[in-house]
Amino acid sequence: MGARVIDGRALAEELKLRVISEVEELAAGGVRPGLATVFVGEDYAARAYERRVRKLAGELGCRYTCERLPEEAEEADVLAVVGKLNADPRVSGILVLRPLPERVSEPAVYRMLDPLKDIEAVHPVNAGLLALGRPRYVPSTPAACFYLLDRYLKLSGRDPEEYYRSSTVVVVGRSNNVGKPAVSLGFARGATVISCDVNTYRAGRLREQTVRADVLIVAAGVAGLIDESYVREGVIAVDVGINPVADPEGGGRTILVGDLDFQSVARKAEALTPVPGGVGPITDVWLLKNTAAAARWSSSRFPGRRWLPVAAPAISGGYEEQ
Numbered sequence: 001m002g003a004r005v006i007d008g009r010a011l012a013e014e015l016k017l018r019v020i021s022e023v024e025e026l027a028a029g030g031v032r033p034g035l036a037t038v039f040v041g042e043d044y045a046a047r048a049y050e051r052r053v054r055k056l057a058g059e060l061g062c063r064y065t066c067e068r069l070p071e072e073a074e075e076a077d078v079l080a081v082v083g084k085l086n087a088d089p090r091v092s093g094i095l096v097l098r099p100l101p102e103r104v105s106e107p108a109v110y111r112m113l114d115p116l117k118d119i120e121a122v123h124p125v126n127a128g129l130l131a132l133g134r135p136r137y138v139p140s141t142p143a144a145c146f147y148l149l150d151r152y153l154k155l156s157g158r159d160p161e162e163y164y165r166s167s168t169v170v171v172v173g174r175s176n177n178v179g180k181p182a183v184s185l186g187f188a189r190g191a192t193v194i195s196c197d198v199n200t201y202r203a204g205r206l207r208e209q210t211v212r213a214d215v216l217i218v219a220a221g222v223a224g225l226i227d228e229s230y231v232r233e234g235v236i237a238v239d240v241g242i243n244p245v246a247d248p249e250g251g252g253r254t255i256l257v258g259d260l261d262f263q264s265v266a267r268k269a270e271a272l273t274p275v276p277g278g279v280g281p282i283t284d285v286w287l288l289k290n291t292a293a294a295a296r297w298s299s300s301r302f303p304g305r306r307w308l309p310v311a312a313p314a315i316s317g318g319y320e321e322q
């Protein structure tokens with residue numbers, strides 16, 4: 001039961017200070033970053049995230065707009081909104097919230113994004129750069145996972161570069177905005193990476209993969225999927241799940257819980273992240289960090305950075321530039 005609980009809120013505050021100074025520098029140069037979100041329908045987790053980024057953008061003095069579309073929206077409606085945001089010079093970065101309704105094709109929407117405003121790296125060009133280990137933008141949720149891991153490894157006295165090269169990272173879930181980019185970030189660090197998804201589970205072969213993990217990143221979207229029987233002694237477990245469930249304390253409220261059975265995994269883990277208070281609070285700060293970078297890169301007031309940016313060397317990948 002000696003597992004360390006990684007404090008995402010504290011790490012987010014630390015990262016936020018860096019984003020604040022970045023935004024201040026831009027402000028001194030007459031540039032104000034602008035974030036736009038596109039929110040189709042009524043998904044609970046998407047609403048929770050939208051509220052958080054709205055609040056954070058306000059705190060940081062960034063411009064913010066949310067384009068709301070009803071669940072019945074058609075693909076053309078979404079494409080038209082993206083086109084409008086692409087053309088708006090006040091918008092530096094665009095986040096298309098998932099999930100999108102069935103009839104709206106995710107790849108079609110992603111292709112429509114101006115690649116320089118695509119702060120989640122879902123446009124084929126940006127997704128490709130990331131897959132090649134030279135990301136322009138590192139997408140927020142997987143970036144938050146590795147930011148937290150990199151910081152934890154350092155705080156526990158390890159050299160992260162050396163650690164990853166001799167470790168196995170297992171990623172559960174294969175979404176375009178979390179699982180796949182998390183695999184790329186694991187590759188970029190020289191880790192042995194195993195990717196599992198629902199097919200692995202249905203084949204009854206998830207456990208045989210997850211028990212190999214030194215670092216386990218779970219982004220399956222299934223509440224309590226992973227218990228202690230899925231992990232080896234000493235695992236470092238990162239919980240990306242944000243599943244709305246009825247509050248067991250009653251009151252008819254909804255709360256968000258992770259993909260880990262926390263108490264169970266804590267019996268075997270060296271360290272693990274909670275939900276709430278783990279990956280989530282770092283995610284929104286990272287999104288604004290990318291928005292600030294987008295604003296800088298698109299501004300003629302910062303001429304030194306006007307080239308199409310390709311980020312820092314793969315290992316640091318922009319996480320640990322200090």
Ligand SMILES: Nc1nc(=O)c2c([nH]1)NC[C@@H]1CN(c3ccc(C(=O)N[C@@H](CCC(=O)O)C(=O)O)cc3)C=[N+]21
Nearest residue numbers: 045046049096097098141242256276277278280281283
């Ligand atoms: N394209 C896209 N990218 C996303 O990153 C994305 C998305 N679509 N759709 C919706 C989900 C949801 N999401 C959250 C991130 C952080 C918290 C968060 O910070 N939660 C707090 C509070 C949780 C609570 O209210 O209990 C925490 O974990 O501590 C929540 C939800 C990002 N998402």
